Amino acid sequence: MTVMISTDSDILATAESWAKSGRSVALATVIETWGSAPRPVGSHLVIDGEGNFQGSVSGGCVEGAVVEEAVDVIADGKARTLEFGVADETAWKVGLSCGGRIRVYVEKVN
Amino acid sequence: MELPVLAALNTERAARRATVLVTEMADGAQRLIKAADIAADPLAEIVDKQLRMGKSGMVEAAGVQYFLTVQAPHPRIVVTGAVHISQAMAPMAKLLDLDVVIIDPRTAFATPDRFPEVTLLTEWPDEAIKGLGLDAYTAFVALTHDPKIDDPGLEAALRSDCFYVGALGSRKTHGRRLERLNAAGFDEVATGRIHAPIGLDIGAVSPAEIALAILGEIVNTLRGPRRTAA
Known part of the structure; x- marks a missing residue:
């Protein structure tokens, strides 16, 4: 039993330990959902400067796009809010197959 | 941040x-x-x-x-009984992101070998629970079958805001338990909080299946049913 499933509570602990070990870290948080979004508001994803990540904001649908954006957030230090949903072009590309819509806040841990 | x-x-x-x-x-x-x-x-x-x-x-x-x-404080399960069911329950609870504390004064049962990576307290439940404090984010589960160990834990749980209280045992065993608790001053409203027979009725047989039934019931109590019957 060594497999660890990351839960939202240990994502914040992971963010802290990554930052304290000198890695550059961004934290993504689901701040709003509409329809059948796969992960609830408050769900976290932690990302480092090399694109390593733990946790989830959508159960796999848009993590790739969030990680990409997080690398930019780490680079310029500016927080941003991303929106994914069935109606926009990004969603068409990265896909929320469940048909929901989510907003994700991505911030750097300083 | x-x-x-x-x-x-x-x-x-x-x-x-x-x-x-x-x-x-x-x-x-x-x-x-x-x-x-x-x-x-x-x-x-x-x-x-x-x-x-x-x-x-x-x-x-x-x-x-x-x-x-x-x-909000992290939900946790406080268990009396370092028994076979709790051995199965500990890793399952971990996957569910529920903390587990196991209390059993019998040091032959409560060994780190049998319970790796679990908080084990080899004290009597009333003593151990004093140190832990039971709150509205705690579930209490009595699994020893031994009234000497389970009853002090149950009494502490019934005096607390625990969101779930469950006790293992047949209806007959539970009947005798209710008599003891009534004699100790707990009325029907108080003892009515105890889930017994414990666990969702999924026909559980093995220790792991019983652990699953209990965890299912705890999650159900914590989150509440989301679908109503058609």
């Missing part, structure tokens, strides 16, 4: 204290409100409401948008 804020958030959670992180969406400004400081906060009403729901979310106050990251 500033690292000290993140560290403080994690410290409060580890100490089982509720906290709310307020993020102002327009400029990303953040501050942490500890449970004890909510009443004095300008956003008290809105923060308190969100904390009672135990949910993070967007809120608006005086035309300003905030995101509230709500950290």
